[in-house]
Amino acid sequence: MVRDGREILSNVVVSQIDIFAEYGGVIPEVAARSHLEAMMPVVDKALANANVSWEEIDAIAVTHAPGLLGSLLIGTLTARTLAILHSKPLYAVHHLKSHVYANWLSSEKAEPKSVPTFPLLALVVSGGHTQIMYMREHNHFEIIGTTHDDAVGECFDKVAKILGLPYPGGPSIAKAAKGDSSKYRLPHPKVEGLDFSFSGLKTAVLRAVQKEVGVPISFPSHKLKELLSEYQVRDFAASFQKTAVEILTEKMKMALDEYPEVKSIVVAGGVSANEALRENFLTESVFSDAGRHVFFPASSLSGDNGAMVAAACYYEIQSGVKPTDPYKLNIYPRVEIDK
Numbered sequence: 083m084v085r086d087g088r089e090i091l092s093n094v095v096v097s098q099i100d101i102f103a104e105y106g107g108v109i110p111e112v113a114a115r116s117h118l119e120a121m122m123p124v125v126d127k128a129l130a131n132a133n134v135s136w137e138e139i140d141a142i143a144v145t146h147a148p149g150l151l152g153s154l155l156i157g158t159l160t161a162r163t164l165a166i167l168h169s170k171p172l173y174a175v176h177h178l179k180s181h182v183y184a185n186w187l188s189s190e191k192a193e194p195k196s197v198p199t200f201p202l203l204a205l206v207v208s209g210g211h212t213q214i215m216y217m218r219e220h221n222h223f224e225i226i227g228t229t230h231d232d233a234v235g236e237c238f239d240k241v242a243k244i245l246g247l248p249y250p251g252g253p254s255i256a257k258a259a260k261g262d263s264s265k266y267r268l269p270h271p272k273v274e275g276l277d278f279s280f281s282g283l284k285t286a287v288l289r290a291v292q293k294e295v296g297v298p299i300s301f302p303s304h305k306l307k308e309l310l311s312e313y314q315v316r317d318f319a320a321s322f323q324k325t326a327v328e329i330l331t332e333k334m335k336m337a338l339d340e341y342p343e344v345k346s347i348v349v350a351g352g353v354s355a356n357e358a359l360r361e362n363f364l365t366e367s368v369f370s371d372a373g374r375h376v377f378f379p380a381s382s383l384s385g386d387n388g389a390m391v392a393a394a395c396y397y398e399i400q401s402g403v404k405p406t407d408p409y410k411l412n413i414y415p416r417v418e419i420d421k
């Protein structure tokens with residue numbers, strides 16, 4: 083819940099990590115069921131924490147797409163019902179747009195910070211997406227680079243699995259990456275222009291692990307972890323993380339060559355919590371040339387959360403976007419972000 087596009091009144095997040103740690107990954111059906119159970123308690127808690135009543139709410143924003151279909155359906159139907167019950171305008175917001183707008187929020191802990199200025203380049207790095215967007219102004223997104231296969235977060239998750247590290251893989255890799263980051267040389271995929279590919283990097287790690295422990299490529303990958311020492315895991319985690327960060331940095335440098343006029347670089351999505359990525363971007367002199375600024379959300383706002391959805395909605399309203407008729411809202415998600 084956001085007051086003016088920036089100030090967070092409440093931000094209740096229910097994590098399903100404990101449920102999925104047991105399975106080693108997300109199971110969409112289980113995610114949807116637990117989403118359903120959490121929904122109304124979260125709405126009630128968000129209102130209570132913010133100390134506001136329904137009368138004081140200006141609009142309802144909901145994540146419409148992209149994401150797991152079952153969870154999106156439950157969120158959309160709940161928001162639609164609440165909008166009808168309380169006669170509130172309803173905004174169906176694109177998930178990646180919300181991640182980008184986490185950079186306009188001031189976190190509860192941090193000092194109020196400055197906001198990104200336009201035009202800007204946004205790098206969205208999450209479990210499902212890896213995209214570079216050019217934003218000329220608020221609510222204008224032009225996708226100029228995207229992944230051809232896996233997202234970088236997905237790659238962190240899959241590499242963690244190979245190394246026997248717990249779900250979710252991103253934070254586990256980051257924690258384990260204390261080893262020698264130049265021990266294993268991993269390739270940078272050759273992808274044209276500003277696009278990405280991460281499935282090759284995952285396979286490169288798999289092959290390097292198989293070689294290191296001396297097993298053929300037919301060896302079951304879920305058993306590799308039994309053959310790896312703690313030091314090998316650390317070196318692999320560090321080498322992989324360094325390579326992933328280098329790939330993202332390289333592509334953003336290329337994007338900057340094409341769009342030298344940008345005034346800010348904005349990073350968003352679950353992977354933007356990664357400390358090595360933050361350090362690399364914040365110290366890369368090309369990124370902060372010509373008075374440019376690099377923005378990351380507060381790490382508590384990098385992953386999925388409601389405040390960022392409210393912020394994106396606020397700027398949609400400022401840009402003149404009209405609400406959706408709750409009776410006509412297509413519960414089958416739309417996926418376009420370009421305006």
Ligand code: KG4
Pocket residue numbers: 207208209210211234235236238239250251252253256351352353354355356357384385386
């Ligand atoms: O944005 P998000 O919370 O959900 C999606 O919209 O996908 O991103 C989740 C992704 C997961 O792949 C997770 O492993 C990754 O973000 N992630 C990280 C870190 N924290 C979360 N990846 C690298 N380093 C981290 N510290």
Ligand code: ZN
Pocket residue numbers: 177181208209351352385386
């Ligand atoms: Zn997300």
